[in-house]
Amino acid sequence: MATAAFPRRSPLLLLLGLVLAFLLAAPAAEAWTGEIRGHVFCDVCGDAAIGPEDHSLEGAEVAVLCITKSGEVINYQAFTNSKGMYTVAETMPESDRWESCLARPISSFHQHCTRRGDSHSGVKFTYNKPSGNTHTVKTFLYKPVNAPLYCS
DSSP states (O other): OOOOOOOOOOHHHHHHHHHHHHHHHSSSOOOOEEEEEEEEEOOOOSSSOTTTEEOOOOEEEEEEEEEETOOOOOEEEOOOTSSEEEEEEEEEEEEGGGEEEEEEEEEOOOOEEEOOOSSSSSSEEEOOOOOEEEEOOOOEEESSSSOOOGGG
């Protein structure tokens, strides 16, 4: 009488199969993605209004500090692109999402436009956007030490 021969399974393969089954059965944390963006401009005439004489500042540094629902403080550093725009984005568990944030300009590396142009040292805001949405921060302004004559 012939008996069927069963291949001998490696204990390691059995263990890997059990781990894989456990991971597939475990509930995954709900992911949440947030994004914060804003602009930095050179206010050439120092009139606190963006006009045709003003231009975006590339390379300006902006700090964004956020507090999560779990109480963790996260500090981000961003630099503006050629259009003067900066972006901070993060994906995290829904339970740890941003609750409130503070965005503030740090410095401008433009040779003529290095003085803070507005009185705000930063902008505080509550972040209550659903996952995948963006919060836009007001524009930060820098101005030259001396305004050009055509601004008078």
